[in-house]
Amino acid sequence: MPMKGKQNHILKKVSVAIYKGDFTVIMGSSGSGKSTLLYSLSGMDCVNAGEILYKGEDLCKMKENTLAKLRQKDFGFVFQQMHLVSNLTLYENVVVSGYLNKDMAAKDVESYAKQLLDRMGLQDKYNRLPSQVSGGEQQRAAIARAVISKPALLFADEPTGALNRKNTNEVLDLLSQLHEDGQSILMVTHDMKAALRANRILYLEDGTIVGELTLPPYGSQDDKKRETQVNAWLSSLEW
Numbered sequence: 346m347p348m349k350g351k352q353n354h355i356l357k358k359v360s361v362a363i364y365k366g367d368f369t370v371i372m373g374s375s376g377s378g379k380s381t382l383l384y385s386l387s388g389m390d391c392v393n394a395g396e397i398l399y400k401g402e403d404l405c406k407m408k409e410n411t412l413a414k415l416r417q418k419d420f421g422f423v424f425q426q427m428h429l430v431s432n433l434t435l436y437e438n439v440v441v442s443g444y445l446n447k448d449m450a451a452k453d454v455e456s457y458a459k460q461l462l463d464r465m466g467l468q469d470k471y472n473r474l475p476s477q478v479s480g481g482e483q484q485r486a487a488i489a490r491a492v493i494s495k496p497a498l499l500f501a502d503e504p505t506g507a508l509n510r511k512n513t514n515e516v517l518d519l520l521s522q523l524h525e526d527g528q529s530i531l532m533v534t535h536d537m538k539a540a541l542r543a544n545r546i547l548y549l550e551d552g553t554i555v556g557e558l559t560l561p562p563y564g565s566q567d568d569k570k571r572e573t574q575v576n577a578w579l580s581s582l583e584w
């Protein structure tokens with residue numbers, strides 16, 4: 346990332362593939378470059394060396410509006426701060442994002458938005474403003490908004506970072522459900538409990554991937570056993 350002509354090498358020699366159908370998690374200490382990696386992989390930030398390939402095409406070489414369209418259609422984003430539009434209802438936040446997808450008819454967007462919100466336990470809260478619901482509910486609406494266009498990949502940067510344990514679990518259950526239904530997910534997290542949802546964990550240190558762990562699908566294994574395994578692996582990386 347250039348700063349006043351000076352280059353700051355945040356990511357170094359990272360070579361990574363993200364696979365369809367996976368729930369991939371990126372872990373690492375604060376400042377290790379997790380967000381930078383996520384934003385690079387999604388074409389939000391461009392790398393100054395190397396390439397970011399999506400379906401064989403380099404995101405950083407695409408025309409700006411081609412990339413913008415691709416991100417709108419193929420990628421979904423969830424952040425620690427939900428960034429919902431404060432004067433739109435939860436339902437409106439979701440449909441407005443869906444309308445931007447020219448491949449989907451308005452009435453299909455509307456019925457899918459309702460289906461998603463219902464599934465997220467927000468069936469009684471369509472008409473609430475973000476400020477009128479809990480943080481967990483806001484984040485669930487933000488996830489509905491992120492997946493309304495049926496993205497090939499859902500990117501999430503610390504989506505539970507601002508939530509209490511109860512809301513965190515609700516959001517994680519929802520992400521697990523989406524993954525079970527076939528949604529590919531790439532999530533950055535600090536939280537070991539959140540990482541347990543993944544079937545693949547990458548560990549980043551000082552801008553480099555220093556560890557990788559593959560797990561059976563969440564739910565197919567005893568929770569305690571999984572936690573012990575992930576804990577031992579993280580300890581070996583001096584987490």
Ligand SMILES: Nc1ncnc2c1ncn2[C@@H]1O[C@H](COP(=O)(O)OP(=O)(O)O)[C@@H](O)[C@H]1O
Nearest residue numbers: 346348353355374375376377378379380381382
């Ligand atoms: N726009 C930027 N310009 C310069 N340095 C940055 C910028 N964004 C992040 N950094 C630095 O890059 C490193 C990695 O940041 P980040 O990817 O946000 O880490 P993480 O998400 O793992 O906490 C940090 O040292 C941070 O200070």
Ligand SMILES: [Mg+2]
Nearest residue numbers: 379380381502
């Ligand atoms: Mg970060």
